[in-house]
Amino acid sequence: MSDEGAATGTLENALKQATALAVEQALAILEAVPAHPPAILLLARARRALGDLDAANGILEDLVEARPRWAPAQVEHAIVLGSRGQGDAAIAALRRALAINSEHPEARRLLGDHLMATGDTEGADAAYARHVKASTRDPAYWRRRARCFAMTCRARSRC
Numbered sequence: 001m002s003d004e005g006a007a008t009g010t011l012e013n014a015l016k017q018a019t020a021l022a023v024e025q026a027l028a029i030l031e032a033v034p035a036h037p038p039a040i041l042l043l044a045r046a047r048r049a050l051g052d053l054d055a056a057n058g059i060l061e062d063l064v065e066a067r068p069r070w071a072p073a074q075v076e077h078a079i080v081l082g083s084r085g086q087g088d089a090a091i092a093a094l095r096r097a098l099a100i101n102s103e104h105p106e107a108r109r110l111l112g113d114h115l116m117a118t119g120d121t122e123g124a125d126a127a128y129a130r131h132v133k134a135s136t137r138d139p140a141y142w143r144r145r146a147r148c149f150a151m152t153c154r155a156r157s158r159c
Helices: 003-032 037-049 053-066 071-083 087-100 105-117 121-136 139-155
Strands: none
Touching (some): 003 037, 037 071, 053 071, 071 087, 071 105, 105 121
């Protein structure tokens, strides 16, 4: 294995370990504070990151039923649904999130992606335009996106 491959393997292992730790921490929080929505969302995100889409989906179905007016749960549910190949259900979840928070930049971008994938270019263009408008009002969004891009880029040894 090349040094680059070894470094990537080490990084991948570290990310898996960190994600597994996030699962443990979320479960510990839920043991102390049952049904704590942010901990449940963290658990679902960690399960998704570990590739356990069925578990993540089950967790999120319960969460969005319990907290139907919480946009972050709807958006995470849409991500999982999309990852499971359930594009129409993902679009519905994103529309629910946007009904709660019409300026949610991530939901707007994801909706554009899903609409583009279904061939609705007009709807996708409108969603992308609203994404840009919403995200310019949220500088923290762009900082998060830049950090995410930088981490992804480094993980793939492209920076």
